[in-house]
Amino acid sequence: MIKRKLTGILALGAAASLALVGCSSDGGSANGDGGDKGTITLGFLPSWTDGLSTAYLLENQLEKLGYDVEMEELTEAAVLYTGLANGDIDVYPSAWSEKTHATYMEQYGDQLEDLGAYYDNAVLTIAVPEYMDDVNSIEDLVGQADRFDGEIIGIEPSAGLTEQTETVMMPEYGLDGDYSLVTSSTATMLATLQEKxxxxxDVVxxxxxxxxxxxxxPVKDLEDPKGAMGEPEALHFLATGGFSEQYPEAAELIESIQLDDAAYGSLEALVTGDEYEGDPEGAVEAWLAEHPDAFPGLIAD
Incomplete structure (x- = not known):
């Protein structure tokens, strides 16, 4: 199952584009009819599956409200925030805007509109395989660089997780002299983790x-006694400035969405799992059938 799911994420990553022009795809209406209230563009990184899952949930619900929806797949957070600020993207359906993406919010926040948080317990972590019995805390990495070839395997260079790890966690624990943070993509990180x-x-x-x-x-989070990876934060729906004025009905629906751990976990599992591989729209419909009362205003049919 791991390899099949990873293959799907790798394929999604390969399909994504860095450009904002020429890479959007019309998701088609969930009820088979085109929308008549305008077109809303959702921007997300397919390898970051919180945004992937909520993008397809929004696509489903917005199309049922009568909007056309375009799905814009990107590979870097910097490009996504730029597009959102410029109005090329209407909604980013899973922004870590409170802490992890604080740098982008400082740069673009006055051009964006916060449509509220849908999940309130997101955290950044450093992890190792469960079989590494003697490594249970980030402090246990000190003096152990040779075991890991001096590398911490990371994700995209523009990710807030990358910045937090490289500029806060590594100096805080004195790891910046012996380790380097290897960045590429989420898919590459997962492929390396699978191989190890x-x-x-050993791998971190x-x-x-x-x-x-x-x-x-089979991984475990390392304890972070110094709190260098930051406190839990909420995940937000961010929109381009003026979105709620242009699309008031869409904004009202989006603002109503709040998911608990069970509802979110089920959504992501269905969208990224084997049963609906290649059919995220079908996965969302299955989730709606299982969670008809997940949030106020949910449109089941």
């Missing part, structure tokens, strides 16, 4: 919660 686990080798990676990989791989 298959060979039962940057992760976060909620994220399906925490359950799919």
């Amino acid at each position: 686990i298959d060979n039962e080798e 990676v940057t992760l976060w919660r909620p994220f399906w990989a925490n359950d799919a791989f």
Whole structure:
């Protein structure tokens, strides 16, 4: 199951584009009819599956309200925030805007509109395989760089997780002299993690919660006694400035969405899992059938 799910995420990452022009795809109406209230563009990174899952949930609900929805797949948070500020993207459906993406909010916040938080317990983590019995805290990495080839395996260079790890956590624990943070993409990080686990080798990676990989791989979060990875934060729906004035009905629906751990976990599991592989729209419909009362204003049919 791990390899099948990872293959799907790798494919999504390969399909995504850095450009804002020429890479959007019309998701088609969930009820088979085109919308007549305007077109709303959702921007997300497919490899960050919180945004992937909520993007398809919003696509479903907005189309049922009568909007056309375009799905814009990107590979860097910097490009996404720029597009959101410029109005090329209407909604980012899972922004870590309170802490992890604070740098982007300082730069673009006055051009954006916060439509509220849908999940309130997101955290950044440093993780190792469960079989590493003697490594249970970030402090245990000190003096152990040779075991990891001096590398912490990270994700995209523009990710807030990357910044937090490199500029706060590593200096705080004195790891910046012996370790380097290797950045590339979420898919590459997961492929490296898979390979190391298959060979039962030592590896340390940057992760976060909620994220399906925490359950799919035998990994454990390292304790962070210094709090260097930050406190839990909420995940927000961010819109381009003036969105609620242009699309008041859409804004009202989006603002009503709040998911608990069970509802969110079920949504992500269905969208990224094997049962609906290649059919995220079908996954969302299945989730709606299972959670008809997940949030006020949910449109089931």
